[in-house]
Amino acid sequence: MATNTFGIREGEVSVELPPQPDASVYFIGRIRTPWHERKECPKNARESDAVCTIELDPRFADGLKDVESCSHLVLLYWMDKSPRNLVRQVPGHYGVQRGTFALRSPARPNPIAMSVVKLERVEGSRLSVVGLDCLENTPLLDIKPYFASTDSAPDAVVGWHQQKS
Amino acid sequence: MATNTFGIREGEVSVELPPQPDASVYFIGRIRTPWHERKECPKNARESDAVCTIELDPRFADGLKDVESCSHLVLLYWMDKSPRNLVRQVPGHYGVQRGTFALRSPARPNPIAMSVVKLERVEGSRLSVVGLDCLENTPLLDIKPYFASTDSAPDAVVGWHQQKS
Numbered sequence: 001m002a003t004n005t006f007g008i009r010e011g012e013v014s015v016e017l018p019p020q021p022d023a024s025v026y027f028i029g030r031i032r033t034p035w036h037e038r039k040e041c042p043k044n045a046r047e048s049d050a051v052c053t054i055e056l057d058p059r060f061a062d063g064l065k066d067v068e069s070c071s072h073l074v075l076l077y078w079m080d081k082s083p084r085n086l087v088r089q090v091p092g093h094y095g096v097q098r099g100t101f102a103l104r105s106p107a108r109p110n111p112i113a114m115s116v117v118k119l120e121r122v123e124g125s126r127l128s129v130v131g132l133d134c135l136e137n138t139p140l141l142d143i144k145p146y147f148a149s150t151d152s153a154p155d156a157v158v159g160w161h162q163q164k165s
Numbered sequence: 166m167a168t169n170t171f172g173i174r175e176g177e178v179s180v181e182l183p184p185q186p187d188a189s190v191y192f193i194g195r196i197r198t199p200w201h202e203r204k205e206c207p208k209n210a211r212e213s214d215a216v217c218t219i220e221l222d223p224r225f226a227d228g229l230k231d232v233e234s235c236s237h238l239v240l241l242y243w244m245d246k247s248p249r250n251l252v253r254q255v256p257g258h259y260g261v262q263r264g265t266f267a268l269r270s271p272a273r274p275n276p277i278a279m280s281v282v283k284l285e286r287v288e289g290s291r292l293s294v295v296g297l298d299c300l301e302n303t304p305l306l307d308i309k310p311y312f313a314s315t316d317s318a319p320d321a322v323v324g325w326h327q328q329k330s
Binding site for chain 2: 015016017025027028044045061064069071072074088098099103109110112114115142146148149150154156157161
């Protein structure tokens with residue numbers, strides 16, 4: 001374990017990643033947002049009413065049929081600006097060491113973010129959505145319909161987070 | 166567009182995938198479930214009370230700190246048994262052509278599934294969870310805490326689905 005590598009804060013722990021990746025992904029579009037640096041991004045995406053635009057690669061545009069009937073979508077996207085080898089992190093705004101899998105930090109072995117967004121409009125291969133907090137030009141991996149029956153857990157609790165607030 | 170390739174049903178539409186992938190993922194563990202064939206998997210994961218086991222690669226076990234304080238988790242996993250080039254699909258149980266991005270079908274350009282699960286127990290690098298519907302030995306990509314504040318949308322509607330039920 002290296003703890004003094006560039007980009008690692010005191011208290012953070014890294015591991016050696018597997019020698020080979022196991023599978024590959026395509027960037028199927030780009031997410032256009034007003035935020036060009038991480039410090040500009042909203043802390044809580046639900047508190048932002050900024051309308052962001054999903055620009056889907058036109059080759060996949062036929063896949064958007066029926067998407068306009070969804071009030072909410074799940075977006076998966078690639079956060080390629082973060083280290084992938086951290087297992088313990090000290091988020092700047094908390095200052096306490098947490099496990100990577102207890103955080104939504106972009107630094108994780110597979111830097112795939114998941115956001116639930118409200119769909120405002122579909123025009124050709126462009127979607128307007130509300131509820132994102134990612135950087136301008138973030139690569140898109142997937143668009144899914146959000147089913148309240150399986151995806152909504154209003155009583156869910158993140159214990160470590162409750163203790164802080 | 167090829168519509169008669171092996172594995173494509175009548176009414177389904179495929180596209181040519183990009184010539185090169187853009188990024189790579191690691192399989193960070195395996196999901197152990199009781200289901201060895203797709204037809205055995207529960208239709209709606211919320212209706213199954215089967216306890217499934219996440220076996221995280223021990224190299225990442227330190228990343229589980231604080232996860233036990235979460236009542237629910239988001240799991241991302243890799244569904245590697247499906248074609249990636251379908252943009253219009255005809256799900257067997259509906260028989261109507263839909264866009265891939267309006268479906269939760271495993272067939273999509275990046276076959277990454279997202280499931281919200283209830284966490285029962287953490288023991289070392291093993292997690293017991295309820296709410297999965299995937300095949301035995303499915304590769305795991307990520308574990309995230311589920312935040313009701315941003316991830317729960319109880320009033321979300323999938324219009325095409327409501328019309329059918």
